[in-house]
Amino acid sequence: MKISYLEFGEKGQNIVFLHGWQQDKKSFSPLVPFLFKKYRLFLVDLPGFGESDLTADILDSFDFAKVVTNWLKKRKIKKVILIGHSFGGKVASIIAKKEPQLIYKLILIANPGVSHPPKFWYPYKRFIPLFLKGFLLRFFVSRDYREAGKLLPLFKTIVKENLEPVFADIKIPTLLIWGKNDQEVPIADGIKINHLIKKSQLIVLDGGHFPFWEDPQKVADLIDKFIQNDRS
Template identity: 25%
Template sequence: MISLGQKVVRLGKREFNYYITGNEDKETIVMLHAAFADHTLFQEQIPDLIEHYRLIVLDLPGHGVSAGAKSKLTMQDMPDIISRILADNRIASCHLLGVSLGSLVAQAFAERYPHLVQSVIIVGGYSIHKANKRVRKEQQAEGLKWIGYILFSMTKFKQYVLNVSCATEQGRTLFEQGIRHFRRQSFQALSGMGSFFTEKTESMPYPMLLILGEFDRKLIHDAAEELHRLEPHSQLVILPASGHCANADAPEAFNRTIRHYLSNVSRCPSAGIRT
């Protein structure tokens, strides 16, 4: 893993750690990992992108190095934290790459700060604005299942999450590096997610890439395909031999996909728009 320079951003009196690396003269990608993992989920993307982009990588509240933080920051604070990080580093705009939970944070940031967004890449996620009712209902049922695991064994809970998040041994190994830091008290940091969801009918103003793993749940596929149909600014890619965290399961194909997409969007923002 490439050594990343750790920095601190302040939101009021609260502090948040993040990592920034790569080429300062290039465009910026903010990388947001899946629930229960941490920034090491992008271990196979960072070396591939570091020469051509400036990378901001972080551990969401309650995850990774943030798991032991006493600042009481929650997921609800993330859009403002990302905005503060960009301002502190004098970055005018960015691409957002979010996996699962990270994709919801990416969209929430894009809604609050649209002028700072060049594109949004959603991996194994769904919209916070539309085509999400079935997914959200299932997520609530999934949460009840988690409670049963959590009450009796965090070890069994983590094993369950590993199995449903990644389809390959390589992916599970990457995910396991982060989930080992997640604790029972970390769930408190997930609060405030409900505030992200705002129903909209109009198209999003930014180019959007939707990436699905071939073996991700049918419900996620259905939601992404419906979102693609509703969003004229979107492209949809399905990666073979990968699951929910496609970037960890199929890193080479994933890296090729986002390099190609970002190159086209950077040359011509309208390249992400279907006609």
């Protein structure tokens, strides 16, 4: 199975980046200029995105995590700083829980995975006219859902996953980074995950779902400080 990735830097600690849904390995490119001189960076295409293959046996986030775990082991990438954004954060969380010996520290950016009550209209959806369903989809469903295309069946499974038991079992020092105006994964989710992961800290920045696009130097500084602080 082909897993495509970009590698930058030749020394220092290994940092592995896992992108969000509908993104690819280049998503984290804004961070590279601030980190590559000090760290060895791996920007990975998750299965089915960018130039990586997707096989029929990948059915949920746990399967994505298995693929990345096997990739890390095959390349003998150890003592990893694992960074995941959005969906990539779900995958990173599962790896940190199941393979803690591989991961030194975990950084989650705008990470989904906590449970939510159904939308107020959901119990009545069979009574809603078709044209109104389209309106509700546009205004109450995420952009990732609307643009999932051929991956929609897989996406529907993934968005229903409740990873709260996974978060509660993560023992690795964890940094949570959130944009206070995130419309995709609200800050309330970050607060809940912060409570679930015992060794975690939450930093809230101005901006939305992609804080490392909006202020890459700030996010890179937070990453560097977190890695260097052995008391984290």
